[in-house]
Amino acid sequence: MLIKAVILSLTSFILLINIGYSQTRQNEFSFSYGLYSSNGAWIETFGQSRVSAFTLGIFSLEPENIRETGPVLISYKHVLNSRFGLGIIAGITHVKYDLKESSIFTKEYTTTNVNRSNLTLAPEFDFRYLFRGNFNLYSLIGLGFTFVDNNNTPALSVANKPDHFGFHLSVIGIRFGKELGGFIELGTGYKGLINFGINYQF
Numbered sequence: 001m002l003i004k005a006v007i008l009s010l011t012s013f014i015l016l017i018n019i020g021y022s023q024t025r026q027n028e029f030s031f032s033y034g035l036y037s038s039n040g041a042w043i044e045t046f047g048q049s050r051v052s053a054f055t056l057g058i059f060s061l062e063p064e065n066i067r068e069t070g071p072v073l074i075s076y077k078h079v080l081n082s083r084f085g086l087g088i089i090a091g092i093t094h095v096k097y098d099l100k101e102s103s104i105f106t107k108e109y110t111t112t113n114v115n116r117s118n119l120t121l122a123p124e125f126d127f128r129y130l131f132r133g134n135f136n137l138y139s140l141i142g143l144g145f146t147f148v149d150n151n152n153t154p155a156l157s158v159a160n161k162p163d164h165f166g167f168h169l170s171v172i173g174i175r176f177g178k179e180l181g182g183f184i185e186l187g188t189g190y191k192g193l194i195n196f197g198i199n200y201q202f
Contacts, residue, residue, distance in 0.1 A: 026079040028087075030183070032197025034071045038189050039093040039118040039146060039166070041068045044159075059103045061158070066097040071192060075124065079201075085126045089142060091190060093118045099159050112157040117149040120166045120190045126173070134177055140170040146190065166190040175199070 036042055045063035070093035077087030099112040122144020130137040146166040152159055168189025175183040184196040 026201060028077050028079070028085075028199050028201040030073070030075045030077070030197055030199035032073045032075075032183070032191070032195050034073065034091070034192025034195040036193040037071045037091075037093050037191065038168075039071065039091075039095075039120065040192075041066050041095045041097055041114075044161075045097065060101070062100040062102075064098045064100065068096070069094040071118075071120070071190060073191060073195070073197070077124070077126070082131075083128050085128070085138075087124050087126075089120075089122055089124050089144075089191075091120045093120075093190075099157070101158065112159050113153040114157070114159045115151040115153070116159075116161060117151075118146050118161075119149075120144055120146040122166055122168070122190065124168075126170075134181070136175050138170075138173045138175070140168070140173055140185065140187070142166075142168040142189070142191075144190075170195070 041063070045066055049061070049063060071091040072093075073089055073091035075087055075089035077085045079085045095114065095116045095118075097114050099114055100109045101112065102109045122142040124140055124142035126138050126140040128136055128138040144166045146164050148161045148163050150160045166189070168187060168191045170185040170187035170191070172187075173183060173185040175181050179201050180198065181201070182196070182198050184194070185191065186194060
């Protein structure tokens with residue numbers, strides 16, 4: 001179901017943005033992987049591990065066996081001119097870990113098996129400010145929405161997350177290559193602190 005939604009969204013956006021443009025238009029498809037996404041486990045588990053200190057030991061949350069995949073991202077972009085690009089991106093992040101909950105009022109731990117997938121869809125806008133042959137620098141901003149699929153056991157847990165708005169800012173991006181090239185971005189948000197991959201321009 002998530003894959004169908006991604007394909008439909010990307011196809012609709014491509015058809016819409018290409019209306020009225022000539023054959024000289026420039027487009028690009030990208031595939032990338034991110035590290036330390038805002039949809040990942042690292043932020044929430046960092047906060048959970050400090051609940052005991054914040055509550056003076058009354059409550060305790062202990063995340064264990066943390067496993068995370070993604071974000072895995074695909075995107076389409078239309079280059080409006082030599083400086084500006086407008087596109088859409090879809091990314092999936094999967095998080096799994098065990099969360100042990102306890103308090104001074106109980107003698108036993110309650111363990112939640114966290115199993116969650118996040119699908120982010122967002123329009124993105126970039127500004128390209130340096131061109132040197134097959135090398136260029138750019139910045140990027142995106143604002144969209146993240147759909148959360150909670151499959152935790154038990155189903156009701158403090159680890160459940162709601163759907164929410166998604167934001168990303170790539171302070172600096174570096175691309176190298178001609179039609180087929182590689183890139184790396186440094187920023188913060190749904191794509192991760194570091195995002196790297198390949199793209200094809202046509």
